[in-house]
Amino acid sequence: MKVIENQTFDMERALYGCNGIAVRNCSFDGPADGESAFKEGEQIEVSDCFFNLRYPFWHDRGLTITDSEMTQGCRAALWYCDQVVIADTKLHGIKALRECSNVLIRNCDIISPEFGWSVRGIRMEDTTAVSEYFMMRSEDLTFRGVHFTGKYSFQYIKNAVFENCVFDTKDAFWHGENITVRDSVVKGEYLAWYSDGLTLLNCRIVGTQPLCYCKNLKLVDCEMVGTDLAFEKSEVEAVLTTKVDSIKNPRSGRICAPELGELIMDDEKAKGQVIIAGREKHHCKMCSCA
Known part of the structure; x- marks a missing residue:
């Protein structure tokens, strides 16, 4: 697995289509304001990273995100992804999870309106969430130890x-x-x-x-x-x-x-x-x- 660490990326599709990479202590932010950093990748491990740009994870498969932060500027962070693990991470952008499948979320901090629409097969454990229209039209949910605040949930x-x-x-x-x-x-x-x-x-x-x-x-x-x-x-x-x-x-x-x-x-x-x-x-x- 290729390791990428201690770098800053702000260009469009910075790591597009990557397969088998570990990204550590990197920042996705900057004046180029590029979108879709990891689009259409496979077997991606991300840890201790900072995301302040839009749409970083779309159409990815085999994705693990740990100890990271997604700001309000990180809109629509994960769409159309399969086999996803997110742990010890802040997800603070709107519409952070949509049309994904086989997702595990553990010990995360979610502040995200319209989070989790049309997701299939999600486990959420020991997580706090603030949202509106939370998990709408999703199927096969297992939640344990989740503290949710908001409107129009489930x-x-x-x-x-x-x-x-x-x-x-x-x-x-x-x-x-x-x-x-x-x-x-x-x-x-x-x-x-x-x-x-x-x-x-x-x-x-x-x-x-x-x-x-x-x-x-x-x-x-x-x-x-x-x-x-x-x-x-x-x-x-x-x-x-x-x-x-x-x-x-x-x-x-x-x-x-x-x-x-x-x-x-x-x-x-x-x-x-x-x-x-x-x-x-x-x-x-x-x-x-x-």
């Missing part, structure tokens, strides 16, 4: 597992399919509307109007905090460990909780059962429960 995703994560986000999991969230905190408004096949296990759910218009929704031993108008028009099986502020018109299934602020059943199509401390609530219009 929309239209398919086949995902999240464990020991903290998500402070609005409109998460909209239209998502086949998702499992375990031992995690999910905070934000309008959680998982229109999802199909969402399972939450031992989770803490915080925020208004969660889990509406869902199909095949399941909650097991979950806490719900500040969750009013929950489960509207949803097909749901739920066992909850805390009080729910209000439940509105569950379409079908059964919800078990130790306490309920208000049950609203004013839709004749709402047939879901709500059981409080072993006692079933009647399907009555605007039934208020102390």
